[in-house]
Amino acid sequence: MTALLPVLILLTSLIPAAITFFLAQDSKRLRIALNLGGAVLKLGLIVFMLAEVAQGTVHETRLEFAPGLYLLLRVDALSLLFVSLSAFLWLLTTVYAIAYLRDGPELSRFFGFFSLCVAATTGIALSGTLISFFIFFELLTLSTWPLVVHKQNAKSIAAGRSYLSYALPSGAMLLVAIVWLESAVGPVEFARPVDFGPLDRTSQQVIFALFIAGLGAKAALIPLHGWLPAAMAAPAPVSALLHAVAVVKAGAFGVMRVVLDVYGLERMTDLGLALPLSVLAALTILWGSARALQQDEIKKRLAFSTVSQVSYIILGIALASPFAVIGGLAHLVHQGLMKITLFFCAGIFDERADIRRIDQLDGIGAHMPWTSVCFSLGAIGMIGLPPTAGFVTKIYLGIGAVQADALWVLAVLGASTLLNAAYFLPMLYRIWFLQPTAATTEGAKPNERPLGLIAPAVITAFASIAVGLLAASAFSPLALATQIAERQYLR
Amino acid sequence: MLAIVALVTLPLVAALMAVVVERRGEWIALLSVIGVVIALSVLMPLVATDGPVDLVIGGWQAPLGITLRADGLALAFAGMAALVMAAVLVSARTLYGASPSEAETRGQWAFWPLALLLWGALNVAFLSRDLFNLYVALELLTVAAVALVAIEGKRESLAAALRYLMFALMGSLAYLLGAALLYAGHGTLDIGLLAARDIGDASGATGSRRASDIMAAGLMTAGLAVKTALFPFHAWLAPAHAGAPAPASAILSALVPKASFVILLRLWFEALPGLTTPALLATLGGLGAAAVFYGSVLALRQNRLKLIIAYSTVAQIGYLFLVFPLAGGDSYAQPWAAGAWTGVIFQALSHGLAKAAMFLCAGVWIIAVGNDRLSGMRGLASATPMTMSAFGIAGVALVALPPSGGFTAKYLMLTAAFASGQTIWAVVLLLGGLLSAAYLYRPLAMAFSRDDDATFAPVPRSLQVAPLLLALAAILLGLGSQAPFSLIQTGRPAAAAEGLE
Numbered sequence: 005m006t007a008l009l010p011v012l013i014l015l016t017s018l019i020p021a022a023i024t025f026f027l028a029q030d031s032k033r034l035r036i037a038l039n040l041g042g043a044v045l046k047l048g049l050i051v052f053m054l055a056e057v058a059q060g061t062v063h064e065t066r067l068e069f070a071p072g073l074y075l076l077l078r079v080d081a082l083s084l085l086f087v088s089l090s091a092f093l094w095l096l097t098t099v100y101a102i103a104y105l106r107d108g109p110e111l112s113r114f115f116g117f118f119s120l121c122v123a124a125t126t127g128i129a130l131s132g133t134l135i136s137f138f139i140f141f142e143l144l145t146l147s148t149w150p151l152v153v154h155k156q157n158a159k160s161i162a163a164g165r166s167y168l169s170y171a172l173p174s175g176a177m178l179l180v181a182i183v184w185l186e187s188a189v190g191p192v193e194f195a196r197p198v199d200f201g202p203l204d205r206t207s208q209q210v211i212f213a214l215f216i217a218g219l220g221a222k223a224a225l226i227p228l229h230g231w232l233p234a235a236m237a238a239p240a241p242v243s244a245l246l247h248a249v250a251v252v253k254a255g256a257f258g259v260m261r262v263v264l265d266v267y268g269l270e271r272m273t274d275l276g277l278a279l280p281l282s283v284l285a286a287l288t289i290l291w292g293s294a295r296a297l298q299q300d301e302i303k304k305r306l307a308f309s310t311v312s313q314v315s316y317i318i319l320g321i322a323l324a325s326p327f328a329v330i331g332g333l334a335h336l337v338h339q340g341l342m343k344i345t346l347f348f349c350a351g352i353f354d355e356r357a358d359i360r361r362i363d364q365l366d367g368i369g370a371h372m373p374w375t376s377v378c379f380s381l382g383a384i385g386m387i388g389l390p391p392t393a394g395f396v397t398k399i400y401l402g403i404g405a406v407q408a409d410a411l412w413v414l415a416v417l418g419a420s421t422l423l424n425a426a427y428f429l430p431m432l433y434r435i436w437f438l439q440p441t442a443a444t445t446e447g448a449k450p451n452e453r454p455l456g457l458i459a460p461a462v463i464t465a466f467a468s469i470a471v472g473l474l475a476a477s478a479f480s481p482l483a484l485a486t487q488i489a490e491r492q493y494l495r
Numbered sequence: 496m497l498a499i500v501a502l503v504t505l506p507l508v509a510a511l512m513a514v515v516v517e518r519r520g521e522w523i524a525l526l527s528v529i530g531v532v533i534a535l536s537v538l539m540p541l542v543a544t545d546g547p548v549d550l551v552i553g554g555w556q557a558p559l560g561i562t563l564r565a566d567g568l569a570l571a572f573a574g575m576a577a578l579v580m581a582a583v584l585v586s587a588r589t590l591y592g593a594s595p596s597e598a599e600t601r602g603q604w605a606f607w608p609l610a611l612l613l614w615g616a617l618n619v620a621f622l623s624r625d626l627f628n629l630y631v632a633l634e635l636l637t638v639a640a641v642a643l644v645a646i647e648g649k650r651e652s653l654a655a656a657l658r659y660l661m662f663a664l665m666g667s668l669a670y671l672l673g674a675a676l677l678y679a680g681h682g683t684l685d686i687g688l689l690a691a692r693d694i695g696d697a698s699g700a701t702g703s704r705r706a707s708d709i710m711a712a713g714l715m716t717a718g719l720a721v722k723t724a725l726f727p728f729h730a731w732l733a734p735a736h737a738g739a740p741a742p743a744s745a746i747l748s749a750l751v752p753k754a755s756f757v758i759l760l761r762l763w764f765e766a767l768p769g770l771t772t773p774a775l776l777a778t779l780g781g782l783g784a785a786a787v788f789y790g791s792v793l794a795l796r797q798n799r800l801k802l803i804i805a806y807s808t809v810a811q812i813g814y815l816f817l818v819f820p821l822a823g824g825d826s827y828a829q830p831w832a833a834g835a836w837t838g839v840i841f842q843a844l845s846h847g848l849a850k851a852a853m854f855l856c857a858g859v860w861i862i863a864v865g866n867d868r869l870s871g872m873r874g875l876a877s878a879t880p881m882t883m884s885a886f887g888i889a890g891v892a893l894v895a896l897p898p899s900g901g902f903t904a905k906y907l908m909l910t911a912a913f914a915s916g917q918t919i920w921a922v923v924l925l926l927g928g929l930l931s932a933a934y935l936y937r938p939l940a941m942a943f944s945r946d947d948d949a950t951f952a953p954v955p956r957s958l959q960v961a962p963l964l965l966a967l968a969a970i971l972l973g974l975g976s977q978a979p980f981s982l983i984q985t986g987r988p989a990a991a992a993e994g995l996e
Contacts, residue, residue: 025884068977069903069973069974069976069977069980070834070837070841070903070906070907070976070977070980073903073906073907073976109877110877113880135906138897139897139898139902142896142897143897143898145896146891146896150943153940153943155945156876156877156943156944156945157945158944161940161943161944164940164943165936165940168932168936172894172929172932173929175896176925176928176929179906179909179925180909180921180925183906183909183910183913183921184913186910187910187913187914188913
């Protein structure tokens with residue numbers, strides 16, 4: 005069972021993907037059953053695995069290709085953090101996508117790639133070596149492109165083009181980093197310390213830079229973030245997935261792997277790489293927020309907000325002090341929950357009330373109370389007000405900055421919080437305190453049905469509050485993050 | 496060994512039969528496919544476990560007779576060729592299958608014998624151990640290939656065929672001249688016997704002997720490079736491959752250049768490893784790199800699908816020539832030389848499968864649209880989803896993204912490049928990959944664009960299955976790379992294991 009479980013978890017999305025591609029457009033029930041069934045089964049297996057890992061079982065599967073080239077699936081605490089987040093949000097996004105797309109065109113293609121995309125994300129989470137990570141990382145690029153261009157109009161084709169023109173070159177850089185490193189030190193497994201002996205200091209620094217450049221496009225670090233705002237041409241469930249679970253998270257997760265398990269915090273600091281990385285993250289945080297402020301489309305504002313928020317994760321890792329690392333790790337989950345809520349709601353506003361611009365939001369709170377409440381909870385979390393998940397992150401990052409003697413980071417956090425407030429609060433003000441205008445209700449009469457559309461948003465909104473309120477409990481993301489960070493400092 | 500005989504003679508006999516028996520070409524082809532597949536499935540496990548199998552024709556040992564040897568290299572290529580031929584022959588049934596009511600067209604009569612003849616010649620080229628016998632195989636191959644280009648009898652394809660013929664004859668001439676020089680110097684053209692003479696080993700050779708050996712090797716290499724369409728001898732390839740009908744293009748682009756490349760490998764790694772110099776290795780690698788860039792840039796500038804795919808072949812062939820600097824080089828490279836050598840062969844196999852799939856896709860779309868202009872491709876993704884996926888998957892293999900055979904190849908070659916400190920070739924590999932993504936993206940995005948007004952002619956499902964299966968085979972080559980990897984290792988020439996020098 006221990007060797008089989010990671011493979012089974014992958015298969016719960018690979019098999020539905022393989023079958024869904026061949027389904028006819030009108031076999032709707034089978035498609036829904038396959039996708040939901042796979043997602044539920046996957047979540048079940050992961051819960052089972054959580055219990056097993058808590059007892060100390062090691063899950064490991066190895067698949068040999070050519071010499072030196074093998075796929076290793078291995079479950080550790082960090083993979084559990086990511087895989088549970090993705091499995092949970094995936095189930096909800098599948099429900100949402102089914103309700104959102106209803107009887108649109110090319111559904112078999114859409115859900116096939118949708119499942120393939122989960123498989124790739126799961127693979128990324130479970131990868132035990134750099135090359136396995138790379139294989140799934142590229143698979144993710146390939147399986148998200150058809151989702152981004154799903155509408156097949158000029159705008160989405162342009163978005164897809166932009167996505168690939170960032171993702172493929174950065175993938176090439178990642179491959180260079182991996183092959184360069186491995187040709188000197190042999191295959192890199194995350195569970196084994198890497199012996200950097202054969203490489204001189206400069207090579208180590210250059211390879212690190214290549215890693216960050218390779219992962220940075222997906223993680224939307226400046227100046228590689230340009231594709232993300234363009235990609236909001238995709239359907240809302242795809243945006244939700246891109247921003248919260250799959251693509252940007254894969255990039256951030258990769259940075260974590262490289263920093264924590266390949267280089268190690270200590271080596272990163274010794275090589276003088278921690279400061280440049282944290283400065284890059286800080287700049288991205290400020291730049292993303294500043295650009296978000298300038299947008300008047302809801303999805304675009306949210307997209308730039310993602311650019312900013314994902315870099316909290318990287319900032320936490322780069323500061324390399326215990327609290328900062330914990331904050332960064334926890335934010336992987338926190339940001340996912342909050343941002344997916346916001347995108348779910350933006351999709352409902354668009355789909356049910358034709359609201360795409362911020363000035364159309366006036367007074368919508370009265371017409372669409374559930375959506376508006378969820379949106380507000382997500383926004384409050386993003387600003388970082390207590391008792392939301394965002395608050396927990398920011399406190400930890402702040403304490404971490406003090407621990408790392410990087411007081412300038414406090415200023416960055418403060419400025420970013422102000423900026424977050426500056427672009428979210430006016431939206432909340434419009435939703436709740438302004439009178440509806442003609443623009444608000446010019447679409448079809450606003451409603452929030454079916455249940456499949458609003459329920460996922462409600463669940464994620466309350467989850468984002470719950471992980472904040474219950475942060476001290478043993479099973480919270482924060483607790484898991486603490487466990488991961490402890491291992492870093494004790495080894 | 497009967498199986499080796501079957502590999503060579505079945506296609507040739509089938510070609511003769513197809514000439515003689517009217518209107519049964521497709522069935523004869525099908526039978527020979529089945530026969531060859533059986534022969535390969537007997538030979539491959541045998542060779543993988545027991546090592547290479549020799550067939551000494553008529554019991555006459557070299558230098559009197561000719562030896563055919565089934566080693567890992569030969570079988571890997573023969574296997575790839577069998578897959579491609581099977582898919583092509585199945586696809587060609589729609590185009591060239593005889594109908595009982597109408598009179599037979601030239602294509603219906605000529606396609607089957609020519610394709611089968613070409614296949615037989617290919618297998619001889621992969622298996623033979625004699626440089627003159629290899630020349631005969633190359634000539635057969637060229638004749639069949641040129642005829643396939645001209646099969647439709649259109650004006651521009653006749654011109655392309657003529658140009659192809661000119662280049663190919665020039666190549667043959669150079670090769671033959673080189674072989675004659677070698678024979679004059681050493682009294683044999685058997686690869687094994689030549690290897691045993693340690694040609695180029697400074698101790699034995701006098702100055703004039705060495706000069707004639709170098710000249711011979713140079714002439715043969717130039718001749719083979721022309722036939723492989725290595726930059727700057729690539730000018731014939733694109734018009735010929737794009738001008739032929741789609742099933743023929745698939746054979747021409749996927750298989751024909753591989754034959755002369757295999758002979759090049761045998762020449763430098765088995766027969767004459769002692770003659771190599773760093774300058775020669777760098778030159779061949781440099782020409783390969785130039786082919787990668789020049790072919791890609793030309794592919795980017797085309798507005799017809801088949802031309803894009805054809806120029807992509809020019810670029811992809813360039814990678815193959817990186818085997819010379821990567822598997823050669825100084826002693827530091829040696830542990831990795833085997834990886835580089837195998838990686839290049841993976842590249843050749845993966846390219847063969849993917850390229851054949853792409854040309855067959857182009858064939859499907861030409862039936863649907865009526866021509867292969869990019870601007871006419873809007874809306875094809877929705878109209879022919881199966882072909883779209885085949886094209887996309889084949890593209891993944893050509894761009895060398897995981898988990899395709901192309902990725903395995905690229906990984907092995909990159910590792911060798913870094914391990915031997917020759918990062919320049921790594922740059923070629925990576926930029927080449929990005930360029931290929933760029934030129935393949937154009938047709939892909941065009942097909943994905945929506946066009947609700949577009950109407951397409953219906954295409955039979957059977958025609959769409961073959962390219963998909965080929966493209967999936969290119970992916971499987973990466974996913975299941977362990978078995979082919981160890982097969983290719985069997986009988987691997989010592990020169991590749993230790994580096995060329």
